[in-house]
Amino acid sequence: MNALHGLKVFSKRWTVIAGKLLSEHDRWDFTHSSPTGAFKAIAQIETGIFFASVATAIDTGPPPVTSKSFAEGWIEDEILIYGIELCDFRKDKIAYAKAQKRVVKSIKDQVEDLVFFKLIKVTAQSHLVLTETGMAAFKELRE
16 A cells, blocks of 8 residues: 555545544534534544544553643654754754744644544543544544
């Protein structure tokens, strides 16, 4: 399977999952207006990819998984394509602070959307945990 085919398969599976989640929430009438907030985000492949990343980290990584750990990894992945190491990037305090603020907000928004649809929950210690719905969706994505 090449990358493009894998993305196509993932997209189809996420579309099915998103459809199921949306059908469980009848508070939105899509015939009269465009979806916003969590209703809009759940249908986007970026949300599916973020969910798959969180679920994989929870499933395989060392506990606990937190939004903060994702932020560091996200920033590191972004700068890696420019050949910059995270420790060097942190030396530019302004650039690092801007990147961190942007990434943390994006992760916070994604986490809120996943919590809204009960795919994950956030514990009192800020750990991300898969719910039953989340485990079922993750299993469906991997099939």
